[in-house]
Every structure is written in C-alpha cells, then in structure tokens.
Amino acid sequence: DQQVKQNSPSLSVQEGRISILNCDYTNSMFDYFLWYKKYPAEGPTFLISISSIKDKNEDGRFTVFLNKSAKHLSLHIVPSQPGDSAVYFCAASVGGGATNKLIFGTGTLLAVQP
Amino acid sequence: SQTIHQWPATLVQPVGSPLSLECTVEGTSNPNLYWYRQAAGRGLQLLFYSVGIGQISSEVPQNLSASRPQDRQFILSSKKLLLSDSGFYLCAWSSGVGANVLTFGAGSRLTVL
Numbered sequence: 410d411q412q413v414k415q416n417s418p419s420l421s422v423q424e425g426r427i428s429i430l431n432c433d434y435t436n437s438m439f440d441y442f443l444w445y446k447k448y449p450a451e452g453p454t455f456l457i458s459i460s461s462i463k464d465k466n467e468d469g470r471f472t473v474f475l476n477k478s479a480k481h482l483s484l485h486i487v488p489s490q491p492g493d494s495a496v497y498f499c500a501a502s503v504g505g506g507a508t509n510k511l512i513f514g515t516g517t518l519l520a521v522q523p
Numbered sequence: 524s525q526t527i528h529q530w531p532a533t534l535v536q537p538v539g540s541p542l543s544l545e546c547t548v549e550g551t552s553n554p555n556l557y558w559y560r561q562a563a564g565r566g567l568q569l570l571f572y573s574v575g576i577g578q579i580s581s582e583v584p585q586n587l588s589a590s591r592p593q594d595r596q597f598i599l600s601s602k603k604l605l606l607s608d609s610g611f612y613l614c615a616w617s618s619g620v621g622a623n624v625l626t627f628g629a630g631s632r633l634t635v636l
Contacts, residue, residue: 415566441622452529452613452627453567460622498567501624509555509574509619510582515566 413434413501415514423522428486430517432499435480441502443511444473444484446495453498457484489521525550529628536635542587542601546614549573554616556597557625558589559597573597574619584601593626609635 414433422428440461441488445453459466459473459482466473472485486493499514536542548554558570563564569582571589579589586605592596597614611632615625 411564416596422612443622443624450630452615452630455624455626458622458624500567500625509617509623510557510569510572511623512569513559513567 411515413499413512413514415471415499415517417517419520420520421520422489423521424491425488426469428484428489428493428519428521430484430497430499430519432482432484432514433480434482434501436501436503437477437480439501439503442473442475442482443500444471445492445498445500445504446493447498447515447516448495456497486519489519491523494519494521525616525626527614527616527626527628529631531631532629533632534634536604536614538558538606539603542604542608542633544578544599544612544633546599546613546628547595548573548616549595551595551616551618553594555619556591556595557615557617558597558599559613559615559627563610567613571599595613604635606608606635609633 412435443458444456447453457468457471459475475482496516496518498516500511511520526549557572559567573579573591587601611630614628615628617623617625
C-alpha cells in the first residue's frame with residue numbers, strides 16, 4: 410500500500426520558470442511532510458518541511474503548500490535553476506518516539522533546461 | 524556538528540555470499556537510525572529502523588537483518604545474498620523529534636551477480 414505517491418516520474422522546465430512538484434498521501438495521521446533532493450549516487454538532502462497544522466512554508470526559492478482536505482502537497486521552486494536538476498522525494502512523518510519514521514514517495518526527476 | 528559515515532561505498536558480491544554494511548554517526552547521542560534501499564527506478568523503501576541499542580524494527584520481510592550493537596552504530600547484514608538484493612542502500616539518522624528530519628549517508632551501491 411503506497412501511502413505517499415508522486416504520480417509524475419519526471420518534469421522538465423525552463424531555467425527561470427516555476428517548477429511545481431506534486432505529492433499525494435492517504436494517511437490522515439501524518440504529522441509532518443518533507444521534501445528531499447537527491448543527486449545520482451548520493452544520499453538525499455533535506456530541503457523543506459511543513460507541519461500538518463499549516464498550509465504553507467517558505468524558504469528562499471522553495472515553498473511547500475499543503476491541502477489537507479485533498480491530502481495533497483506541492484513543492485514550488487521559483488525561479489528554477491539548472492542546479493535544481495535532481496530527483497525530488499516527498500516524505501511523510503508518522504508516529505513518534507518508538508515508531509518515528511519517514512515514508513517516501515517514488516520521486517520525481519526534475520530537469521531544468523538552460 | 525553531526526556527521527554520518529557509511530561504508531563500503533560500492534560492493535559487488537556473488538549470489539549466496541554474506542553482506543555487511545556499516546553505518547556510524549558522530550556528534551550526537553541516542554539517535555534514531557534507519558536503513559533504506561533504493562532499487563533501480565524505484566523510490567526509497569524503509570527496511571529497518573532503531574530507536575535504541577539492540578532495538579530493531581523491520582518494515583519489509585526479506586533475507587536482510589539489522590543490528591545496533593552500539594548507540595551510534597547500525598549494521599545491515601545478510602547471510603546469503605539474492606539477485607534482488609541489488610540496490611543503493613542508505614543509512615540515515617534523526618533526533619526523532621519535530622519533523623523528524625533524516626540526515627542521510629552517502630549510500631552504498633550493492634551489485635549482486
């Protein structure tokens with residue numbers, strides 16, 4: 410059962426334009442949502458997170474929006490840069506203490522064209 | 524500052540051979556520790572996590588096992604590798620609080636032939 414879904418395996422945008430990466434989830438008990446960026450043959454690096462009690466969080470060029478009623482979140486990158494080209498993973502945090510873990514989506518490959 | 528080390532970086536093993544991947548964390552105490560796997564063209568699958576020494580939770584039934592012999596050491600093992608065990612293995616740690624942000628190691632590429 411895929412609790413976190415990224416239905417777009419890839420996305421291509423022009424440099425300077427907006428990149429919008431989408432993620433859907435099924436478990437209403439998730440308390441935080443996170444976005445990670447991953448380059449080939451490297452570990453993922455954390456980008457930004459949002460609490461389930463908020464609907465927006467912004468950090469520089471990155472903004473995450475959460476729509477709890479639709480169980481949907483998105484990552485906006487503005488403006489997009491060629492260095493943003495990577496795989497982006499959406500993740501959801503569930504539990505606390507003894508069961509604290511992140512569940513990841515399957516990732517979206519973003520290609521930013523110069 | 525906290526750092527996470529994972530080794531070996533690459534490994535080529537024959538089917539049926541044993542496996543040991545090691546992960547250590549520095550600069551923190553009592554971290555939550557995790558093993559994930561990224562198979563070719565797939566997402567990040569949680570294999571094991573641990574919230575303390577000797578405490579292991581398994582997420583996916585398989586022929587892999589994990590151990591945490593020390594507070595900041597996490598080991599992924601197999602007695603007999605299968606072809607399907609090939610993939611990119613990632614160790615991660617977190618404080619276990621708030622958003623539970625995981626910090627990942629550089630990964631270990633395992634190829635089973």
